[in-house]
């Protein structure tokens with residue numbers, strides 16, 4: 006029944022539409038069109054029902070019988086579709102190459118390859134950015150633009166009540182003795198659920214900016230990844246897979262998503278079905294690494310060269326890609342790459358593109374005819390005086406404009422390349438190598454070194470400037486068909502162009518080539534080193550060398566190794582220091598609970614969850630004595646919350662390879678206020694004896710700087726060394742194991758915090774910021790090492806860079 010009803014509606018719509026169209030052609034007045042009764046059969050404009058009907062039919066099919074979409078903008082869609090259809094018919098006659106195409110076929114195929122740009126869309130960026138992932142477009146609508154999964158360190162949602170803080174018992178082992186370290190420790194934590202927007206607010210405006218990142222993120226399965234890397238195919242798909250894309254969308258959305266690149270230059274529309282897929286579907290970026298990581302744990306994120314070589318593109322049916330054409334690469338844990346994108350497996354497969362030989366226009370063999378045709382159309386459509394007009398000349402001009410724009414990063418209003426990049430935490434090295442081109446000819450190098458700006462060019466802007474760019478199939482003076490454009494995809498997934506376009510002497514002239522090459526500097530990226538064990542993802546990135554990260558096992562919480570005794574008799578704990586009502590929000594109580602009493606009715610945390618400044622300052626400056634400190638515990642401190650997964654958020658810090666010989670380090674991607682909880686130092690709880698044995702086994706090769714927990718500090722006697730508890734994060738640990746040392750002026754302090762009930766009474770080491778920390782700043786803590794003392798474990802040479810550096814050797818060198 007439903008089907009019948011639908012058919013009925015369609016029929017009605019068709020009839021109405023024909024009438025409306027005819028009326029529209031006559032009046033060009035939507036108001037009059039509204040009242041269209043009795044207009045059926047009007048053929049005043051020579052448009053027969055036969056002409057109109059199939060177009061209307063297709064439009065209705067395309068818009069799922071949503072007549073409103075067709076009706077919008079004074080039926081412009083319909084009019085354009087019919088005109089296109091008629092034009093196509095005319096072209097077919099001129100070319101004499103479309104004999105096999107029946108009129109109906111032409112009507113069916115052509116109108117939907119060219120989407121009318123509504124006047125309101127004139128200033129919009131290329132809709133291709135919206136359409137890069139046909140199979141994902143529906144999801145995109147619901148996603149925030151360019152949101153990156155990063156986390157937040159601040160904790161303004163904390164409603165912590167009392168926390169129980171103890172004196173720091175971080176210690177180092179020296180001369181067979183543990184030294185309690187009065188220097189702070191530190192560490193990192195991520196929490197909360199504020200998403201990080203990779204693009205500016207402006208950019209997230211749909212009308213101004215593409216949504217490359219979003220789209221890819223939303224398509225996070227493996228196949229999507231492949232799409233990412235094979236952007237060319239995607240782009241092509243976007244044009245051709247119109248019908249697959251437009252399900253039930255508003256016309257504006259549909260047009261925005263599906264409009265072909267060739268819109269501005271009408272001549273290109275002819276070659277839409279046969280032009281090679283638009284290469285830099287830059288949308289592959291953002292997502293590429295995301296998806297790559299989704300599929301695998303880590304990867305080298307860059308695709309292999311995508312070379313749209315003539316041999317790859319031209320087939321016996323014209324410029325149709327071979328099966329192997331799209332060459333997105335995926336990678337496995339070892340960074341091995343494998344071909345991941347098979348054109349045949351792409352969305353384009355759905356398109357009647359190369360499947361049934363329906364396209365018989367052999368443009369490869371008649372490029373001149375096509376150009377001629379396009380020129381004619383340009384002349385006709387734009388009333389260009391014929392003398393001197395040349396399509397290739399026009400293309401050249403566009404291309405040169407693009408190239409010129411590419412030398413500055415200020416060619417679009419909404420481009421903020423540096424900001425974008427820095428917000429990603431990816432430093433853009435001005436000295437980074439430009440990928441060498443084959444057949445380099447300095448004379449043909451469009452960008453001399455001196456004119457190359459250091460600013461990255463975000464590729465999407467390229468499309469904003471010249472949506473037709475990938476479609477250049479020839480040139481007059483500058484042989485664009487032989488140019489390669491080198492694109493780099495940075496670790497954030499953004500594609501940057503190296504503004505390095507060179508003509509290739511060695512290449513056959515009939516191909517457009519877009520080459521995506523991996524930057525020579527090796528990047529390594531792991532999306533989430535926690536493997537999903539934390540509430541937020543914590544990525545690892547190496548922009549410095551090929552090190553792919555240490556081998557260790559991520560654990561979100563301490564684990565107890567063998568003999569470590571973490572269960573202490575309750576009798577050892579001063580009960581009056583424990584608050585039985587601590588499970589609630591102590592901070593909100595009018596009369597502070599017992600927990601606060603021990604801190605002179607001062608709670609350690611602000612309502613925002615930061616460690617209070619007074620407490621912090623006291624803590625840092627105080628000379629701690631174990632026995633002077635009371636035992637506290639609290640179930641609602643930031644640390645506990647993070648352990649309980651309450652602080653669900655997206656990590657806003659990551660592990661990175663330091664450039665200054667410290668190995669891996671940890672840095673924030675956001676500004677962090679003073680007193681913010683960063684993370685806990687997590688590792689294996691071992692006894693000092695066990696640790697000693699480990700060090701022996703490691704033959705002193707490994708630098709292990711364990712934290713001495715020394716939990717039994719409330720007992721009367723002195724804790725024996727062999728029973729003292731330590732945290733060893735060398736094999737099992739969390740992100741804190743990546744925090745490097747800095748002498749004295751580190752930006753973190755480690756504060757012992759008790760978060761468990763007394764029968765699990767050892768403290769946790771929580772790291773808090775000692776000052777405001779800026780985005781991209783490395784997070785450090787003072788290990789408390791006496792570099793000039795002998796140490797059972799081979800000490801590293803300190804490269805902390807602090808003017809207070811205690812390592813004399815380092816200071817000298």
Ligand SMILES: C[S@@+](CC[C@H](N)C(=O)[O-])C[C@H]1O[C@@H](n2cnc3c(N)ncnc32)[C@H](O)[C@@H]1O
Pocket residue numbers: 555666667668669670708709710741742743744745746747801802803804805806
């Ligand atoms: C807890 S790990 C920190 C993460 C470490 N950088 C890595 O790559 O895994 C401590 C080790 O980092 C290195 N390190 C930390 N701070 C350093 C500094 N200021 N100068 C030189 N090396 C440092 C030392 O090798 C030390 O043994």
